[in-house]
Amino acid sequence: VGRLILVLGDQVSEDLSALRGADRDDDVVVMAEVADEAGYVPHHPKKIAFLFAAMRKFAARLRDDGWRVAYTTLDDPANSGSIPGELLRRADEFGTSHVVATEPGEWRLIHALQDCPLDIEIRPDDRFLASHAEFDRWAEGRKELRMEWFYRDMRRKTGLLMENGEPAGGKWNYDHENRKPAPDAVDFGGPMQFTPDETVDEVLELVGRRFGNNFGDLHPFWFATDQGQARRALTHFIKHALPKFGDYQDAMLADDRFLYHAVISMYLNAGLLHWREICDAAEAAWRAGDAPLNAVEGFIRQIIGWREYMRGIYFREGPDYTSRNELGHGRSLPGFYWGDATNMRCVSKAVEQTQAEAYAHHIQRLMVTGNFALLAGIDPHEVHEWYLSVYADAYEWVEAPNVIGMSQFADGGIVGSKPYVSSGNYIAKMSDYCDGCHYNVKTKLGEGACPFNLLYWAFMDRHRERFASNPRMAQMYATWDRMKPERREQILSEAETFLNRMAQGALV
Ligand code: FAD
Ligand code: DLZ
Ligand code: SF4
Known part of the structure; x- marks a missing residue:
């Protein structure tokens, strides 16, 4: 075959840079459920089940679209247990040493790919709004990297909530309207929930068996696990919760786990949703008069502001970031x-x-x-x-x-x-x-x-x-x-x- 195309668990998106320009007849998509990824921290069983189910459904969709997919399940006796191990195994099986990957979201795995003795092309992950180079250009020479300034650039770049080059409503940020204490009653029933289908049921059985002792309840499992479901969950939020998202963004209630939040970050981060469709839907709700500006601006800021800014910081600060301890704190987590x-x-x-x-x-x-x-x-x-x-x-x-x-x-x-x-x-x-x-x-x-x-x-x-x-x-x-x-x-x-x-x- 030509090349192996690596698709990781949080890359289940058809518009992935690694898939771009690939040849359905010649190349093979490699996806793998592996012990290393499932075990580098004791992930919540729902997180593992969500990713495995989303991976399996994405693989099925690629196959329907005519792709050749080499998919390794966790239980496969031939499973080598790691992403580089699976690439090596598939390289041997298909007689190629060429791999195309989209940059992983963790240094740990980037280094593992770099150390793998195959010819791996790592492409930028352009499911994000700002590239590393763009963030670095923005950060260069600034004394302080304040999110607010970065965010304004992203508003200009996307045109979201902009009118003739000015921010809609005349202000960039409506946060001072977004600090209401908890309401007495919440008139949103929470995120859309999905009944497990056959694929999800199989994954739940596997995860219950292999990760049942990890912290976290596997059941009831209700997450969306494919793009269609994730889009329905998004629409449900835009229609029923976005109007009050701003007001109660900082509120907390013991008996209401979601208030007016979107509960879409797991879908967005895994690739089931794209920031653009989320922000476009939110902006459209404001333009149609269905949601107030303070809510929509606050929501869009989280996504094109905070989320992109955080990613910029992670890649700019480098692999030692997670071991920083400037305040010298050393107690164990209770x-x-x-x-x-x-x-x-x-x-x-x-x-x-x-x-x-x-x-x-x-x-x-x-x-x-x-x-x-x-x-x-x-x-x-x-x-x-x-x-x-x-x-x-x-x-x-x-x-x-x-x-x-x-x-x-x-x-x-x-x-x-x-x-x-x-x-x-x-x-x-x-x-x-x-x-x-x-x-x-x-x-x-x-x-x-x-x-x-x-x-x-x-x-x-x-x-x-x-x-x-x-x-x-x-x-x-x-x-x-x-x-x-x-x-x-x-x-x-x-x-x-x-x-x-x-x-x-x-x-x-
Ligand atoms: P909403 O409140 O409805 O916000 C909409 C979207 O905005 C989110 O889906 C998310 O994509 C984005 N967003 C909002 N705030 C942030 C932020 N600070 N950074 C990045 N994106 C943001 N978010 C993660 O996606 N993964 C994490 O591992 C994560 N860890 C966090 C740890 C701490 C200590 C804190 C304070 C925040 C963390 N966040 C993390 C950010 C934020 O809490 C979650 O994105 C949010 O709670 C997800 O729920 P939601 O979809 O209902 O968000
Ligand atoms: C988080 C996760 C888990 C639990 N399992 C897998 C897996 O079996 N196979 C896979 O390709 N990806 C998994 N992931 C997501 C990766 O850990 C993720 O791609 C990296 O942490 C980089 O963001
Ligand atoms: Fe309130 Fe109790 Fe938490 Fe203190 S510990 S902030 S009293 S809930």
Whole structure:
């Protein structure tokens, strides 16, 4: 044959650079379910099932379109267990050493391909809006890489929400309208759910058997697993939830796991949806008067702004990014991130839904589990591995800048100009978690004090040298300094006691 065309699990898209110009008669598409990819972190079973099902259905679709597909299932006795291993095996089988690949989204796998003794052409992944070169050009010579400036360039480049070269409505960003606390009632029933078909059922059996002990519930499984289903899920969101997406973007409710979020990141990242169709659909809803500008602008910003910016940072910062630890945090991730009991209702609820759905929305990831890990001084690499494992949308290119950068400040301030830390007050304002919590969010120290309140000051005190000169944090240091020394000492000592009990595995 001519060449092997590699299609990875998160590349199930017909418009893939590796497939472009390939010859259906001469070339062979290689796809493989392999132990290495399924095991480099203990992925949530729903994440593995979603990818395997999407891969199998994509392979079937390619075959229907006349492609030759060499597909390895996980259970195949000949399975070599790794992507390079499968390429070598197929190269031998088909008598070719030429491979075309689309750049993987993790350095780990890029290096594995580079080290593979075959002639591998790695093409850019142009399912993204900004190429590496374009991001680097934008970043070059800037002192600070603020997302907002990058985003405006992407608005100009795409023409999304632009009118005669100006941003629609006269402003680039409507975020100040997007911070409403949790509503009393949500009139959106959540993302569209799909009944497993035969392919999905087969995968569920396999994943249950092989990964049943991983953290996370495999059943009920309702994700879309092909392009048609993912598009229906998108349309459902645009019609029923987008209008209120902006208002409640930062809200959290214990008994509503999705609020007005799209729940499409796993589809977008795997290749079942394209950023352009998502953004076009959102813009069309605004033009038709079906969704307000604050919602549509906020939503489009997440996709052509934050998502592209994060990817740019990951590839620009290089392979050592996930081991950065600028704040020198070294505690182990407590067991309650993996489902052990905790008295902190916010953390317990966020982890519980993560376990059930392989999903949590942005503010839960940032201001509950992320905030707690940062305040408690957890080793950012462990935090990174947790996020990479438990969310169905998690691949390093997007997860690492969100976790190491935005959430844990472990990159020293490349992604964020200040750490995302808050006391319990923020959680109380934006959610209903504190009602019925073992702790009292209004209690700052002593019996029943909310741990976020104690740890917040301990964090500020611990990193005073680094943050005191940050103008956006000066006011908090002034508040801290106005407290009586005995009060400060008591807070620090209670925070220390809490962390020690947590480290010993006590119920906290
Ligand atoms: P919506 O809230 O409806 O937003 C729409 C879309 O915007 C998302 O589907 C996503 O594609 C994009 N988006 C929004 N925020 C971001 C962001 N910060 N970075 C990149 N894209 C964004 N997103 C991932 O795709 N994979 C991850 O592994 C991941 N890890 C995260 C870890 C932490 C600590 C934090 C704070 C955020 C993380 N995010 C990650 C970003 C964000 O939380 C998810 O994209 C979002 O929750 C997905 O749900 P949704 O589709 O309902 O999003
Ligand atoms: C995440 C994942 C999993 C669980 N399994 C596979 C697999 O068996 N085969 C495959 O080709 N890809 C898988 N993936 C996605 C890859 O890990 C992903 O392509 C890289 O992490 C780069 O983003
Ligand atoms: Fe979380 Fe504190 Fe509120 Fe409890 S009181 S839910 S620990 S913020």
